[in-house]
Amino acid sequence: MSVQHSETAGDRPLIPRPERTPGALRAACTVVAPGLLAAYDQAKDQALAEAVELRSLKPIHAYLSHWAALLEIERHPAMAREYHRVEYLAQIATTTEEAREHLRAASSLYRAAAEAVRAE
Secondary structure: OOOOOOOOOOOOOOOOOOOOOHHHHHHHHHHHOHHHHHHHHHHHHHHHHHHHHHOOOHHHHHHHHHHHHHHHHHHOHHHHHHHHHHHHHHHHOOOHHHHHHHHHHHHHHHHHHHHHHHHO
């Protein structure tokens, strides 16, 4: 997942944290990560299909939580740059341990973003 931020706001978020609804998250995605819109729409469609198939709202809650965390990362330019940097480094790593190290860093950033969203 590679997204470039054209604006720099330092450590300040580019936009306010969106509500955890499909419409609000999609609107936020159009601003902070327009390159991810197709993936967002695909994830939403998949979650809805799974919810119908399973007769459960769990897939929808999981999709909303995941995208809220991803967009929390994208709202913060410095965090997004670091997240995408370590994801890239994991992809080009020449050893398994090097890849794991970078993936641990990406995972740590993702968990921090997910926690920030849950804490609200």
